[in-house]
Amino acid sequence: MKRATIITLQAVLALSLLGSLAVQVLILPAIWRDLTDTAFGWRVAAVTILALWLVCLQVVAICIWRLVAMAADDAVFSRGAFRFVDTVIAAIVAAAVLTAAIATLLVPGSIAPGVVGIVYCAALATGGVALVVVVMRSLLVKAVEMRSELDEVV
Template sequence: MGRLAMLALRAVLVMLAAGTAFVQAVMVPLFAIDLEDLDPGYAYLRIPLLALTVLGVMAVQVTLVCVWRLVTMVKRGTVFSDAAFRYVDVVIGAVVAAALLVFALGVLLAPGEAVPPGMVLLIGGAGVGVLGVALIVFALRMLLARAVARDVEATHLQAELDEVI
């Protein structure tokens, strides 16, 4: 990964982290105030909607931290090691958790007349899309596993070659 690309990725990660911190510090309290004006028939949605929002932001933050650590490993040349799997696995878990939160939002909004059925269907589709991202990251994890295995094999063959020479 080139120096400029790595710098750009880190800049994006910092901006996203700042954005999620802003959402937690400013937007969630404002959202809570706005939800106080809900129709009394839908007041039961207030706490679950706030909880889903906070948990969703946390899933994004966990992913950002793990991607930062992986970029650091790339910079140091240690990404092809077993330590990288820990971060990739956490990213997969966070993305799956985010998908479950999206599905939970759909289930929460489905009963009653709070939102149209088409909107619930769109939310379900978004959940499927987020699960798709988790599957893509899982496929990339499998590629990382193959690369680590090749690296170990190359190191072993180099050691044998060094003994022969």
């Protein structure tokens, strides 16, 4: 992987981490304040789900950072990469479930049914992203196997 690509990706990941931290510190308290007219349980659930969704994003960014670092060191085709890929899959699945939970919270409210449907579709699409990463993981398994075989030959 080219050095410019690595630096650019790390910059994007750093910005996304900083942005998500800013949302956690600045925006979530504002959402909490804006929801003062709603039921306390709904308010707690909504802000908690949003906070956990941000944590999922942060976990994915950190794991991708580690995978990029492994790629830079030409070590991505190793068994050590699997724990990061598996963590990414788990975080994306968790984000899909959390997105569906937000949609479910919106069902009994005054939100338009189309909006709820869009949020459910976003949950489904997020689950689809997890499946894409599962496919990429299987490709990584094959690449590691091939590299191991090549190392034995050489």
